[in-house]
Amino acid sequence: MAPSRRLRRTPFSEGVEAAGVKAYTVYNHMLLPTVFRSVEEDYHHLKAAVQVWDVACERQVELRGPDAGRLVQMLTPRDLRGMLAGQCCYVPIVDETGGMLNDPVAVKLAEDRWWISIADSDLLYWVKGLAYGYRLDVLVDEPDVSPLAVQGPKADVLMARVFGDAVTRLRFFRFGHFDFQGRDMVIARSGYSKQGGFEIYVNGTDMGMPLWTTLMEAGRDLDVHAGCPNLIERVESGLLSYGNDMSDDNTPHECGLGRFCNTQSAIGCIGRDALLRVAREGPVQQIMPLAIDGPRAAQVQAAFWN
Numbered sequence: 001m002a003p004s005r006r007l008r009r010t011p012f013s014e015g016v017e018a019a020g021v022k023a024y025t026v027y028n029h030m031l032l033p034t035v036f037r038s039v040e041e042d043y044h045h046l047k048a049a050v051q052v053w054d055v056a057c058e059r060q061v062e063l064r065g066p067d068a069g070r071l072v073q074m075l076t077p078r079d080l081r082g083m084l085a086g087q088c089c090y091v092p093i094v095d096e097t098g099g100m101l102n103d104p105v106a107v108k109l110a111e112d113r114w115w116i117s118i119a120d121s122d123l124l125y126w127v128k129g130l131a132y133g134y135r136l137d138v139l140v141d142e143p144d145v146s147p148l149a150v151q152g153p154k155a156d157v158l159m160a161r162v163f164g165d166a167v168t169r170l171r172f173f174r175f176g177h178f179d180f181q182g183r184d185m186v187i188a189r190s191g192y193s194k195q196g197g198f199e200i201y202v203n204g205t206d207m208g209m210p211l212w213t214t215l216m217e218a219g220r221d222l223d224v225h226a227g228c229p230n231l232i233e234r235v236e237s238g239l240l241s242y243g244n245d246m247s248d249d250n251t252p253h254e255c256g257l258g259r260f261c262n263t264q265s266a267i268g269c270i271g272r273d274a275l276l277r278v279a280r281e282g283p284v285q286q287i288m289p290l291a292i293d294g295p296r297a298a299q300v301q302a303a304f305w306n
C-alpha cells in the first residue's frame with residue numbers, strides 16, 4: 001500500500017506494527033488491521049484470552065448544541081426518546097428512501113452532546129447537510145477521538161488492572177469516565193465481537209501509545225495480544241459490516257436490523273415515511289446468516305475483486 005496523507009495512520013499504529021500486523025484494510029480513510037497471526041489463529045485466541053484492537057477508524061461524528069438530540073433522531077428510525085446520557089445505542093441510519101447510510105453506535109455524552117461512532121461511510125457530510133439545510137442550532141464535526149477496544153473473556157481482568165474495579169461494573173452499552181495517567185477517558189462496555197469487552201475512546205494522539213503499552217504489559221500473564229475485528233467471529237456472531245453485507249440499496253429490515261427500528265414512534269426521522277411504506281409491502285429480499293457444514297473449506301483466493 002502506498003502511504004499518503006489521505007490514508008490516515010492512528011495513535012496506535014506504532015504498536016500495531018510492532019505486534020506484527022500482517023494485513024490492513026482502509027476504513028473511513030484510515031488504517032484498520034485485519035490479520036495478526038492468521039484469521040483462524042486470531043479467532044481462537046479472541047475466544048480464549050484478551051486482545052487489544054486498534055479501531056481508531058471508528059471515527060466520531062460529534063453533535064454539539066441545543067438541537068443535537070433532534071438531529072440524531074432525524075438520522076434513525078430507532079426511537080431515542082428514552083435514551084439517557086451515559087448510554088450507547090446501536091442505530092441504523094437511513095436516508096429519505098429508507099436506505100442504509102451507516103450503522104453506528106450513538107454515544108449520548110450529555111443532552112446536548114453526542115458522538116456517532118461510525119462504520120465505513122462518509123456520514124459526516126449527510127449530517128452536516130441536514131444541520132445546515134434545516135438551520136439547526138448544532139455544531140457538527142469529527143473530533144480526533146480514537147476508540148481502542150479490549151475484547152475477549154479476560155477483558156474484565158485486564159481492564160480492572162489498568163482502570164480499577166469500577167470499570168467492571170459498567171453494564172452492556174453503558175459508559176463511564178475513568179482516569180488514565182491524569183487524563184479523562186470515556187470507556188464503554190461494547191465492541192465489535194460477542195466475546196465481551198470494552199471500548200476506550202482516546203482523545204487526541206499523545207496518549208495512544210502509553211495506553212497501548214500499559215495494556216500490553218498489564219496483560220502479559222493473560223496472554224494479551226494485538227487483535228482486530230475478526231471475520232470468522234463476526235459472521236458467527238451476526239455482526240453486520242456496512243459496505244460488505246449491506247449498502248444504501250438495503251433497508252434496515254432487509255439487513256435484519258428491524259429489531260433496532262421503532263419507525264412508527266420515531267417522529268422526525270428523515271426516512272420514516274419511506275420505511276412505513278415498505279413496511280406495508282414487506283421486504284423483497286432479506287440478508288440471512290449462513291453456516292456451512294462439512295470439512296474445512298479451501299482457501300478462497302482474491303478472485304472476489306470484480
Ligand code: THG
Nearest residue numbers: 058089090103104105117118119191192199239240
Ligand atoms: N463500536 C464502536 N463504533 C463502531 C463499531 C463498534 N463503529 C463501526 C461499527 N462497529 C458499527 N457497526 C456495529 C455493528 C454491531 C454492533 C455495533 C456496531 C453491535 N451489535 C450488537 C448486536 O447486534 O447484537 C449489540 C447491539 C445492541 O444490543 O444495541 O454491538 O463496534 N464504538
